Amino acid sequence: MRAYYYDNLPGDQRLPHDSGREVPLELLAALGVLYWRIPVDAPEGWEGKINAIADERKYSSRDIVTANKEAFGAAFEEKMAMFFKEHIHEDEEIRYLLEGSGFFDVREHTTDSWIRCHLEAGDMIILPAGIYHRFSLDEREHTRTLRLFKDEPQWTAHYRGPETDKNPHRLQYLKAFSVSTPDGQPAAVAAVGA
Secondary structure, three states: OEEEEEOOOOOOOOOOOEEEEEOOHHHHHHOOOEEEEOOOOOOOOOHHHHHHHHHHHOOOEEEEEEEEHHHHHHHHHHHHHHHHOOEEOOOOEEEEEEEEEEEEEEEEOOOOEEEEEEEEOOEEEEEOOOOOEEEEEEEEEEEEEEEEEOOOOOOOOEEOOHHHHOOHHHHHHHHHHOOEOOOOOEHHHHOOOO
16 A cells, blocks of 8 residues: 555546655554555465454454446446545444555545545555545556445445534544644644654
């Protein structure tokens, strides 16, 4: 995975939108975003590592979803627009890419900047409940993704707005990840020396 600040320039969401400003994994961790590299072609396989993470975090179900023009048919552009609209979930979003590549953008709440995470096959990401984020395929327009869930598979988005800003899961996220350092800087920013 490569993480960097989104350039906020107009253009297709599937383009890199690379500002040239890299984001270290430490900043993502300070925002509650977790990451693992688990190669899909590892000799020992990827299932054991995924199962260990699932057991540790109490994920009880999973599914595999393919995102591309063939899978979505005539609804492809509509689905891409829906996934790219800024939203939160009331549970963690857990994704392991089996094939392809795409972008998860996460909102850095202390600066309101977008951080773009470009994931490829073998990358696993966990977004905490309550973090504003969005998803897009990249120019290759294909992913096959393992999704893990604490309960039954579901995807309920709460789109950004005044009501969602007051959502208890959003407020809990801000409480958990907005701790200030002794000098008054937000911990996420201070963690990387900004």
